[in-house]
Amino acid sequence: MKATIQSNQFATLPNGTRLHYASAGEKGMPLVLFVHGFPEFWYEWEAQLSEFGSDCFAVAPDLRGFNLSDMPSDPSAYKARHIVEDIRLLAEHLGYDRFVLVAHDWGGAIAWNFAIALPRLLDKLIIVNSPHPYLFAQSLTSDPKQREASAYMNWLRAPGSEAALAKDNFALMERFLTGYGQTSTSWFTSEVRQKYHECWARGLTGGVNYYRASPLHPPTDAHAGPLKLELNPDDFRVEVPTRVIWGENDVALPKSLLDGLGNFVDDLRVERIPEGSHWVVHEQPERINRLIRGFLSE
Numbered sequence: 001m002k003a004t005i006q007s008n009q010f011a012t013l014p015n016g017t018r019l020h021y022a023s024a025g026e027k028g029m030p031l032v033l034f035v036h037g038f039p040e041f042w043y044e045w046e047a048q049l050s051e052f053g054s055d056c057f058a059v060a061p062d063l064r065g066f067n068l069s070d071m072p073s074d075p076s077a078y079k080a081r082h083i084v085e086d087i088r089l090l091a092e093h094l095g096y097d098r099f100v101l102v103a104h105d106w107g108g109a110i111a112w113n114f115a116i117a118l119p120r121l122l123d124k125l126i127i128v129n130s131p132h133p134y135l136f137a138q139s140l141t142s143d144p145k146q147r148e149a150s151a152y153m154n155w156l157r158a159p160g161s162e163a164a165l166a167k168d169n170f171a172l173m174e175r176f177l178t179g180y181g182q183t184s185t186s187w188f189t190s191e192v193r194q195k196y197h198e199c200w201a202r203g204l205t206g207g208v209n210y211y212r213a214s215p216l217h218p219p220t221d222a223h224a225g226p227l228k229l230e231l232n233p234d235d236f237r238v239e240v241p242t243r244v245i246w247g248e249n250d251v252a253l254p255k256s257l258l259d260g261l262g263n264f265v266d267d268l269r270v271e272r273i274p275e276g277s278h279w280v281v282h283e284q285p286e287r288i289n290r291l292i293r294g295f296l297s298e
Helices: 042-052 080-094 106-117 133-142 144-149 151-157 161-178 190-201 205-213 285-297
Strands: 006-012 018-024 031-035 057-061 099-104 122-128 242-247 268-273
Touching: 006 080, 018 042, 018 080, 031 042, 031 080, 031 106, 042 057, 042 099, 042 190, 042 285, 057 080, 080 106, 099 106, 106 122, 106 133, 122 285, 133 144, 144 151, 151 161, 151 205, 161 190, 161 205, 242 285, 268 285
Parallel strands: 031 057, 031 099, 099 122, 122 242, 242 268
Antiparallel strands: 006 018, 018 057
């Protein structure tokens, strides 16, 4: 029995940020928070909300800068610590002091940071195609192939990228969603396309500001990025039971980013999907649901 999804719900947080969210299930059941990436919004998790709302309180916010949530103009407002705080305050607003966090892409970057900083608030962490921050920084520093695969990040960081993304009726934005190793884009129906266009029409600057605010991008002469960071691996340990789902046909985030992950996560299992792309959540929603269900029941 699929649960009914309710959208157009808003939380005004104590830090002043107003977040939009969608949910399924009843408040009081265990909370599972689903966090989207770029260039998406809560609807990335539509199949998961309708599945897990049957026995959980499944909630998917629009992150700040996306869709119906607040869009601060200052790029520094998109540093990871601020988004982590949004997630913490949203859970508190919903009445929870512990929950499960499921996240993809930029949502995953935030979720890794959340688990490292606030492990006491998480029962479990489930990551889909999003690299651990220390391993990603190391790869950007030392791996020419990763620098090449991530070159798009510097393009997005540049002034005016949002205008280029919006040009020709969001042609480049669509290419983000229908590329990156996909063998099938049948999920991107005309109805889904319309929903994404409505989201993008509300503004793209917030989304690209995530890239502008982060030091994790390929280093350039003008912006050293990860080269200027002095990171202690001991500061990046994850004590939360963690399950990682990885579409191995991800062009931007290759499976090599999984190498060494076990050195940072005490309780880890990785589920590899060889034919899955960066957008495996859309390509194989039922399989993703089964994997999440399995992790939750452990």
